[in-house]
Amino acid sequence: MSDDEATGATPGGAHLLEMRGIEKRFPGIIALQDVSFEVSAGEVHCLLGQNGAGKSTLIKVLAGAHRPNEGQILLDGKEVGFSSPDDAIKAVIGTVYQELDLVETLTVAENIFLGHEKSRGGFSSRRAEQLEAARLLASLGHSEISPLMEVGELSAAGQQIVSMARALSRDVRLIIMDEPSAVLDSEEVRNLFDTVRTLTAAGVAVIYISHRLEEIRVIGDRITVLKDGRAVASNLRVCETPNVELIRLMTGRSITNVFPPVAALAAEATEILSVNGLVVAPGHDPISFSVRAGEVLGLAGLVGSGRSEILGAIYGSTKPVSGTVDIDGTRLRPGSTVSAVNAGMGLCPEERKSQALLLDDTLAANFTLASIGRYATAGFTSQKAEYRVSMEQIRNLELRPADPAREARTLSGGNQQKVVLGRWLSHGCRVLLLDEPSRGVDVGARSEIYNLIAGLSRAGIAIVVVSSELEEVLGLCHEVLVVSENRIVHRAPAVELSEHQILDLVMEGTTL
Structure with missing residues (x-):
């Protein structure tokens, strides 16, 4: 193998993309400082780092959403400047953002070709768009998604697939994928990887961002690690760099045991x-189960199996057809979140930004949202009481920065998840429902959240965890319910199950 082949460089030693000495400043913040980064044609270059490390800012600079204050961007050795996302698109750079930017009221086909509509004789060719959209969706393993559906009717996973199809609808030479697998199940991830391999075989370069180190092992060639806005390691070979070293580079410390010991349940x-x-x-089918004080119960299954819908019916965000939910012997009113919250139940939903947080409000307002009546007198909220409770939660959760007046949207994904947890801790909940608790959370913050869950278990709170990551379910929970096609197909202690056994149980319960 030649040196060029070993490094993934294009013929002649040139890289498809080079970013040299990139610096990006915002008022009071240096988000990127002297970052250099390169990608070669036909390789998957993985970009790692904790939330807030600068990954999103770097790809937004590359995608034309931000202009750097310093530094150069070169394509095929020639300097380019992007003043808008349209400039980057014209330079054949496609981006699949973690925060999807689809138009929910438009159809799947209309979203895929938005901004570069197919035309014939000066008129938009809807039929051509629909046929090409169907082909792209099939290539991603999702021929069941109709090009005529409105995007708002799709699940989060379905919308992610549409976003990928939109990026692939252009003749890209470089595609950026920001947490593309966050809402996908294991089969969808395999389809995604097949697509990535097809792209790289055709010479397309891929920048792949993920918190899941096991994915990096499967799909990546080289790795660059960001920390605090700097590149602390570049061009690491995936096959030569162990996870413990990647974690040390990302966090600045060694994390050997991601999952804390599962607390023993009192007889x-x-x-x-x-x-x-x-x-x-x-x-x-009717669902029945119980959870004891301090028990962590996991719901495992594929995306779309009905796991999240079960949590919604228990919490009252959707009204069930029949059945009952009781907390400490108190019957909850079906379809009433007020009844659930008053009885001591809390929910951390899958989509925390759109379903749980007041992004433009303060941390204090977010912490006290479920208990606002406790901090109000004569219809006015006591800011002193809010501040006291917020500072208590900030200390307990080790939130950074420790500022109750800070807006929730400015926090990293891990710290945002801590805020949602802190809301229910300050409310004093007895039952906590966690839907994908570590989604979009880096490895350091993930370890902290796992320790929080273990601490809540030791404190006697009953916890139900839904997760697409089987390792997470097995590592956190006492018992596991395997869910397939809206029914429970198996219940067993977590120590008696493996990831393969759960997948086998899921497939046995799936109608083919």
């Missing part, structure tokens, strides 16, 4: 949550 632990004959939607 006399009382039942706190009881779900009996809960029919989530017409045609679904």
Whole structure:
């Protein structure tokens, strides 16, 4: 193998993309400082770092959403300048953002070709767009998504697939994928990887951002690690760099055990949550289970298996067809989140930004949202009380920066998730429902969140965890319910299950 082949360089030693000495400043913040980064044709270059390390800022500079204060961007050895995303698109750079930017009221095909509509004789050719959209979706393993559907009707995973199809609808030479697998199940991830391999075989370069180190092992060639806006390591070979070294580079410390020990349950632990004959939607099987004080119960299954819908029916965000939910013997009113919250239940939803946080409000307002009545007198909120409670949660959760007046949207994904958890801790909940608790959270913050969950378990809170990551379910939980096609197909202690066994159980319960 030649040196060029070994490094992934294009013929003649040139790289497809080079970013040299990139600096990006915002008021009071240096987001990127002297970052150099390069990608070669036909390689998958993985970009790693904790939330807030500068990854998103770097790709926004490359995608034309931000202009750098210093530095150069070179394509094929020639300097380019992007003053808008359209400039980057014209330079055949495609981007799949973690925060999807689709238009929910437009169809799938219209979203895929938005801004570069197919035309014939000066008129938009809807039929041509629909046929090409169907081909792109099929290539991603999702021929079941109709090009005529409105994007707003799709699940989060479906919308992610549409966003990928839109990036692939152009003749790109470089594609940026920011956490593309965050809402995908294992089969969809395999389809994604097949697509990536097809692209790189055709000479397309891929920048791949993920918190899942196991994915990097499967799909990546080289790695660059960012920390605090700087590139602390560049061009590491995936096959030569162990996970413990990557974690050390990202966090500045060694994290050997990601999952804390699962707390032993007391023999006399009382039942706190009881779900009996809960029919989530017409045609679904009844669901029954219970959770004791300090128990962590996992719901494992594929995306779309009905896991999140079960949590929604328990919490009251959707009204079940029939069945009952009790907390400490108190019957909850079906379809009433107020009844659930008043009884001591909290929910950390899958989409925390759109479903849980007041992004433009302060941390203090977010912490006290579920308990606002406690901090109000004569209809006015006591800012002193809010501040006291917020500072207590900030210290307990080790939030950084420790500023109750800071807007929630300015925090990293890990710290935002801590804020949602802190809301329910300050409320004093007895039952906590966690839907994808580590989604979009870096490895350091993930370890901290796992320790928080273990601490809540030791404190006697009943916890239900939904996760697409089977390792997470097995590492955190006492018991696991395997869910397939809206029904529970198996229940067993986590120590008696493996990832392969869960997948086998899921497939056995799936109608082919």
